[in-house]
Amino acid sequence: MTETKQLTCVGCPAGCRITIEMEGGEILSIAGNTCDVGEQYARQEAIMPMRILTSTVKVTDCPYRVLPVTTDREIPLKMIDQAMEIIRTTVVKAPVSFEQVIIENLLDTGANVIASRSLPALH
Amino acid sequence: MRKYSAVVIGGGSAGLAAGITLKENGIDDVLVIEKDDMVGGILNQCIHNGFGLHTFHEQMSGPAYAERFMIRAEEVGLDIKLNSMVTHIHPDRTIEYVNRDEGYVTIQADAVILAVGCYERNRGALAIPGQRPAGVFTAGQAQRYLNIDGYMVGRKVFILGSGDIGLIMARRMMLEGAKVYGVAEIMPYSNGLPRNIKQCLEDFDIPLYLNHTVTNIYGKDRVERIEVSKVDEKMQPIKGTEMYFDVDTLLLSVGLIPENHLGDAAGIEMDPRIKGPSVDENYMCSIDGFFACGNGLHVHDLVDYVTLQAQRAALGAVHYLKNGPAEEKAVKAVPGNGILYTVPARIHPHHIDKTVEFFYRIRKPMDEAVITVKCGDRVLRRQTKKYLVPSVMERMMFAGRQLEDVDGDITFEAEEVIHD
Incomplete structure (x- = not known):
């Protein structure tokens, strides 16, 4: 049986509406995307949605209490709760350099959690 | 009185881009005045991904986007005054500012770039009935508490308004372990970017109630419950459609307004449609030598366009400093x-x-x-x-x-x- 899914591409702010037709796990057609990013997104989204995860971790010895962090590549959407449990309990000591690796190979996804900015140490 | 070729008011995404572009184009005597203790403005609290696709051809977080500009600002030797608040600007391009070290200072500029950002509409602007407990925040205020100051603002959350900050905060609160009960939007469509509806609401199964608004707030010290009603075509609540949510927090994402009191007081003509200065092709305002860009000109959905317009405003200022105003x-x-x-x-x-x-x-x-x-x-x-x-x-x-x-x-x- 052919299954039709409507997707909104998150690849850029345009947010193209993509229609994907599938049958038994096979992709029959992809329509509505206006670039390659959209096609890749639709193919991935149909099998296993992937997202960049951003959050903050606690920071000590710093004028600020938290450091913004991001995964350096997408991780499976279904692993985000598990990833947040690790991120919420992580503490890092200042100074922090821009894009410093904070958590290596998060949950064996191959993605590192890196600092979104530099932060100075106290004094 | 200290004189500058150009003074940029505001060190956020627009002000940094404008200041850097001025320096890159041969204007050496530039000062950026920033009220906060760091530059980058609102980007510092926008820790989510999605910035920079046009400017850097990759997607990055807000702080990372800001950091790239800070690095560049340092390279070009941009003079930035932090913790300094501009109190008045005048048509003769004198500028008054205050800070702890210098007190009250007046300076003179040949060109002034307004990069002053915007502010959030709040509960008072909407006149939501009900009690006045703690727990009602604008979405951007909650975003700052959470992402810069490191405080969780609530555990059971409802969001009024489907602007991008509201959507982003819905996801953010869920990630931090809060429960977001829903987002109400008075219009029949969302005011957020389509991708944010997808990745902030649908990914987390947060319901979006279109044609709905908050009609009452209950709670003595802290929010305990809110009432949400469906609205008719005239945006009036329909009796009998009330729903109740037992939440401790209500976030408001109900619009941004350019922060234009400085320009307004100086007599710069405002465009009522954008609520910011009316500008020409060089981003020059109605008074010669004043330029405007960023969210203080009109509210943007993408920082990339803020950067682009700030660069154009700076180039407009460079042109003006060399050639004077257009005689047409x-x-x-x-x-x-x-x-x-x-x-x-x-x-x-x-x-x-x-x-x-x-x-x-x-x-x-x-x-x-x-x-x-x-x-x-x-x-x-x-x-x-x-x-x-x-x-x-x-x-x-x-x-x-x-x-x-x-x-x-x-x-x-x-x-x-x-x-x-």
Whole structure:
């Protein structure tokens, strides 16, 4: 049986509406995307949605209490709760350099959690 | 009195880009005045991903986008004064500011760039009835508490307004372990970017209630419950449709307004449609030597366009510092049927350096529309566009020579194409 899914591409702010037709796990057609990013997104989204995860971790010895962090590549959407449990309990000591690796190979996804900015140490 | 070639008011995304562009184009004597203890402005609290696709051809977080500009600012030796608040600007381009070290200072600039950002509409502006407990925040205020100050603002959350900050905060609160019960939007469509509806609400199964608003707030010390009602076509609550949510926090994402009290007090003409200064193709305001950019000019959905317009405003200021103002009467760019506004709102058709780009927003969502730009009866441009929504700013570029014959106001119109 052919299954039709409507997707909104998150690849850029345009947010193209993509229609994907599938049958038994096979992709029959992809329509509505206006670039390659959209096609890749639709193919991935149909099998296993992937997202960049951003959050903050606690920071000590710093004028600020938290450091913004991001995964350096997408991780499976279904692993985000598990990833947040690790991120919420992580503490890092200042100074922090821009894009410093904070958590290596998060949950064996191959993605590192890196600092979104530099932060100075106290004094 | 200390004199500068150019003073930039505000060190956020617009101010940094403007200051850097001035330095890169041979204006050495530049000062950026920033009220916060760091530059980067609102980008510092926008820790989510999605910035920089146009500027850097990759997606990055807000702080990372800001950091790239901070590094560049350092490279070009941009002079930045932190913890300093501009209190007045005057038509003669004197600027008054205060800070702890210097006290009250007056300086003089040959060109002033307003990069002052915007502020959030709050509960008072909406006149939501009910009690006055703690726990009602604007979404951006909660975002700052959480992402910069490191405080969780609540555990059981409801969000009024589906602007991008509200959507982003819905996801953010869920990630931090709060429960978000829903987002209510008074309009029949969301004011957020389509991708944020997807990745902030749908990914987390957060319901979006279109044509709904908050009609009551209950709680003695802290919010305990809110009432949400459906609204009719006139946006009036319909009796009997009330729903109740037992939440401790209500976030408001109900619109941003350019912060223009400085310019207003100096007599700079405001465009009521954007609530910021009316600017020409060089981003110059109604008073010579004043320029405006960023969310203080009009509220943007993408920081990339903030950067782009700030760079153009800086180039406009460079041109003005070298050549003075254009000796030509400006023609207006008028938003006609279906168009909310255009920036710039006026141009000097014979003083366009190569190209001019218009940014515009449409009034209501249209699956397909024909955009027509006319001068009198003459059509300058006609193009078909798909999936237009008010939350996404559109752009249209003209070469200067395409506007050479323009002898009066030009009008932008959007007409919906209905297919059977």
